[in-house]
Amino acid sequence: MKNPYLPLAMRAEKIVIETDDKNIKTFSLSFLNEAEESGFNYLPGQFAQLSVLGEGEAPFGIASSPTEPGVLEFTVNKTGVLTTALHNLEEGAIIGMRGPLGNCFPLEAFKGKNIIIVGGGFAFTTLRSLVKYILYHENRSQFGNVTVIYGARRPGLLLYKDEFKQWEARPDLDVYLTVDKADDGWRGKVGVVPNIIKEVAPSPEDAYAVVCGPPIMIKFTLPVLRQLGFPPERTALSLEMKMKCGIGKCGRCNIGNKYVCQAGPVFTLAQLNELPGEY
Amino acid sequence: MKEKKIAKSELTSFLDSLISEYKVFAPVKRDGFVAFQEIHSGSEALLDYANSKKPPKEIFLPQSEVLFTYRLGGEGLGIEEPSFEDEPMVIFGIRPCDARSLVILDNIFNSQEYKDVYYTNKREKTLVIAIGCNQPSSTCFCASLGGGPFSPEGSDLILIDIDEEYVVQPVTDKGERLVKKHSQFREVKPRGLSSMRKVTQKAEALIKSKVETGEVKKKLDRMFDDPFWDWLHEKCLGCAVCTYLCPTCHCFDIADEATDRGGRRVRIWDTCAFPLFTLEASGVNPRPTNKERMRQRVMHKFKHFVDNYNVAACVGCGRCIKECPVNLDIRAVLNSILNR
Numbered sequence: 001m002k003n004p005y006l007p008l009a010m011r012a013e014k015i016v017i018e019t020d021d022k023n024i025k026t027f028s029l030s031f032l033n034e035a036e037e038s039g040f041n042y043l044p045g046q047f048a049q050l051s052v053l054g055e056g057e058a059p060f061g062i063a064s065s066p067t068e069p070g071v072l073e074f075t076v077n078k079t080g081v082l083t084t085a086l087h088n089l090e091e092g093a094i095i096g097m098r099g100p101l102g103n104c105f106p107l108e109a110f111k112g113k114n115i116i117i118v119g120g121g122f123a124f125t126t127l128r129s130l131v132k133y134i135l136y137h138e139n140r141s142q143f144g145n146v147t148v149i150y151g152a153r154r155p156g157l158l159l160y161k162d163e164f165k166q167w168e169a170r171p172d173l174d175v176y177l178t179v180d181k182a183d184d185g186w187r188g189k190v191g192v193v194p195n196i197i198k199e200v201a202p203s204p205e206d207a208y209a210v211v212c213g214p215p216i217m218i219k220f221t222l223p224v225l226r227q228l229g230f231p232p233e234r235t236a237l238s239l240e241m242k243m244k245c246g247i248g249k250c251g252r253c254n255i256g257n258k259y260v261c262q263a264g265p266v267f268t269l270a271q272l273n274e275l276p277g278e279y
Numbered sequence: 280m281k282e283k284k285i286a287k288s289e290l291t292s293f294l295d296s297l298i299s300e301y302k303v304f305a306p307v308k309r310d311g312f313v314a315f316q317e318i319h320s321g322s323e324a325l326l327d328y329a330n331s332k333k334p335p336k337e338i339f340l341p342q343s344e345v346l347f348t349y350r351l352g353g354e355g356l357g358i359e360e361p362s363f364e365d366e367p368m369v370i371f372g373i374r375p376c377d378a379r380s381l382v383i384l385d386n387i388f389n390s391q392e393y394k395d396v397y398y399t400n401k402r403e404k405t406l407v408i409a410i411g412c413n414q415p416s417s418t419c420f421c422a423s424l425g426g427g428p429f430s431p432e433g434s435d436l437i438l439i440d441i442d443e444e445y446v447v448q449p450v451t452d453k454g455e456r457l458v459k460k461h462s463q464f465r466e467v468k469p470r471g472l473s474s475m476r477k478v479t480q481k482a483e484a485l486i487k488s489k490v491e492t493g494e495v496k497k498k499l500d501r502m503f504d505d506p507f508w509d510w511l512h513e514k515c516l517g518c519a520v521c522t523y524l525c526p527t528c529h530c531f532d533i534a535d536e537a538t539d540r541g542g543r544r545v546r547i548w549d550t551c552a553f554p555l556f557t558l559e560a561s562g563v564n565p566r567p568t569n570k571e572r573m574r575q576r577v578m579h580k581f582k583h584f585v586d587n588y589n590v591a592a593c594v595g596c597g598r599c600i601k602e603c604p605v606n607l608d609i610r611a612v613l614n615s616i617l618n619r
Contacts, residue, residue, distance in 0.1 A: 004393045005346045005533075005544075009355035032355050053349045053356060053544075054537030058560075080560025096356055215563075242559045244533045247393040250549070251530030252556050254575075256503075257583035262392070276503040279565050 004247050007051045007096030008036045010072065015091050018075060020156030024122050025087055026063065026075045029095060040100065042066055043107060044129035045238060045266045048099025049246050050074060055085035059243045059261070062100065063125040065132035067139065072097070075125045075159060101246040102265045105130055105210060106236060114144035116202045116230075118221060120151050120193050120213025124159050126238055127212050131167070140172060147202050151178040151193040151217075155186050176200055194220040197228070204229035210236045222269065232269035239265050239279060255279050280449040282475075283458050284467040287326075287444055293463040294321030294371065301369040301406070304338055306331055315370065329416050330374050330596060334526035336384060338370060339401050343547045346397070346533070350541040357541070363396070368405040376421045376594040378409045378433030380526035386588040387529055406453060409434040410445075413482050418597030420488040420610055426594055428482045441474040490613045492581065492591055498616050499582040503574070507619055511612065512573035514605045519552035521599035521609075522576065527592040530556070551575045577612060 010029035018024040027050075031037035042048075042062055051057045058080070064073035078087045089095070105126075115134065119127045127150075134143050148167065152158045158177065168175045177188035178196045189196050193213065202209075209230045211221055218237065225235055241253035241260040248262040256275040258264065285293060297303050304315045305324035312332040318324055350357040381402070388398035412419070412428035421427055431437050435454035438445040446467055449455035458464045502508075522528040532549035536542050549556055552572050558564045566572050584592035593609070600608050 002394075003360060003396045005397075006358060006360065007356065009358075051356075053351070053358075054535050054542050056535045057533065057544075083560065094356060096358075240559070241565070242557050244531070244549075248390065249387055249393070249395060249529070249531075250533070250546075251551065251579075252549075254579070254583065256578075257586040278503075278571065 007098045010095045010097045012093045029072045042100035043104035044133045045104035046100040051096025052085040058082040061126035065129045067136035077122045114207040116209045117148045118211045120217040123212040146173040149176045153180045194224045208234045212238045235269040283447045283464040289463040291321035303369045305371040346544045348543040363400045371408045375430040376596040379594045382433040407434045409437045411439045415485045418600040421595035423490040424595040446475040496585045508574045512569040519550040520602045522550040524598040
């Protein structure tokens with residue numbers, strides 16, 4: 001019988017500092033054991049538990065896409081005990097990983113639709129997985145127009161800057177980068193994410209919106225999407241909660257009768273409207 | 280399945296023969312209270328007790344349990360799984376309410392998607408022998424939760440005390456095989472069966488507390504924002520004894536215990552009554568006060584669990600009532616909910 005509590009061994013091949021405050025790093029991990037890699041099948045939106053043995057374990061959204069085999073990426077904001085331990089590691093370190101856990105973005109429902117991807121701050125991780133998945137040459141034709149609206153407080157806090165440069169140059173998606181406060185070299189938009197959505201005004205016709213960001217961004221983004229005409233059934237969000245087991249047993253990440261680790265982390269707004277607002 | 284009987288004078292020899300084949304857990308008196316422990320002689324088992332202070336869930340979900348050990352410095356993570364014992368186990372003398380609690384816990388730990396190997400490994404090789412309750416306590420309300428002082432659910436075999444002997448009811452095939460195998464079990468005469476009926480009727484009548492838990496669920500469906508929660512928690516100290524001693528509470532924490540060259544990952548009972556349970560590293564806590572935490576405990580047991588598994592996460596054992604330092608009685612809570 002498979003033991004769901006045992007982490008797999010991963011090697012940190014590359015650790016990249018993402019932001020100018022050095023508080024966010026992206027870890028590129030490879031499987032130590034090839035057989036374990038072939039048994040690991042995930043989709044955008046899923047998460048995994050990362051372990052630093054002796055320090056503990058915490059859940060992180062998978063930031064890479066299943067269309068790029070050989071590597072699993074996680075972008076980690078230094079906040080607590082485990083994230084600090086991860087940040088203290090050097091390339092070559094061995095990290096434990098359990099997953100994939102949770103559901104994924106509703107990819108089947110996305111097919112044939114225009115996709116509006118809205119992200120804020122360091123919450124672009126699983127959205128990056130989604131963008132890469134959609135842009136993959138074998139997948140791209142299954143989706144309609146793709147619009148990405150992504151913001152941070154200042155340019156130095158934006159993630160994945162090199163990739164965004166490549167995406168901006170592509171003809172098959174529209175990218176809008178915004179910051180609350182610009183600096184001298186900034187050529188993107190200035191303003192909080194909800195205002196930029198208003199300005200871009202994506203059509204809700206045959207479209208699906210996906211939102212990940214800090215609570216304050218979500219709070220002001222959802223009314224804008226509603227005004228534009230996106231119904232709750234076609235607005236998806238990814239939630240975070242304190243988790244331990246990640247497999248619906250330890251009892252702490254529930255909203256109403258749903259465990260975020262199993263029924264989520266991705267919910268439609270329509271699903272969330274049925275649950276109590278305890279998150 | 281056909282009833283048998285066993286004389287009380289032969290119980291010790293029956294337990295002794297079980298001990299030669301199984302790891303046997305039975306109620307024993309320890310530090311002034313009753314607990315389930317492994318016994319090495321049939322005479323150790325305590326037979327005249329109301330119920331154990333700690334529920335027997337700890338046999339399957341120990342208060343602290345090693346998930347794995349690790350050693351640093353080698354190839355990979357250096358993880359080693361604990362060895363899972365093969366020895367079959369028996370719980371003898373469990374009360375019917377606690378036997379039911381195991382069936383309820385199976386929903387969590389033996390779910391389709393993820394089997395909790397630590398729990399299921401022990402659970403699957405365990406025979407459950409219950410003793411019915413001739414003398415239910417004033418805090419017992421099992422009958423309100425679909426159980427009863429002689430409820431067979433969760434047991435392989437149930438014993439009913441009729442003075443000099445026990446009537447033995449096999450519940451499962453496993454239980455029946457055990458009865459067939461042991462010479463201490465004999466034919467029961469009609470007189471024995473009629474005394475059994477008298478005993479069970481008398482005991483059932485002793486359970487005075489009654490709560491319409493089905494109606495509670497309907498009320499709770501619409502009560503998340505009810506002002507009831509604003510004051511319900513007022514006298515609660517947040518000590519969590521209600522959850523630790525609950526036979527169906529199963530929430531746990533996972534933590535690493537490290538030395539400089541290795542260590543282990545353990546899981547420990549945890550509780551929704553504590554603020555750290557849901558506190559996130561960012562400082563956000565979706566259940567910041569006793570109000571939200573008390574609501575979570577009641578909702579999880581009597582609404583969410585019913586939504587997910589069609590059964591309440593409560594067997595009416597009354598431990599939380601007996602041990603609460605401020606007399607917060609879950610029966611009174613449920614009755615107040617019915618009056619909302």
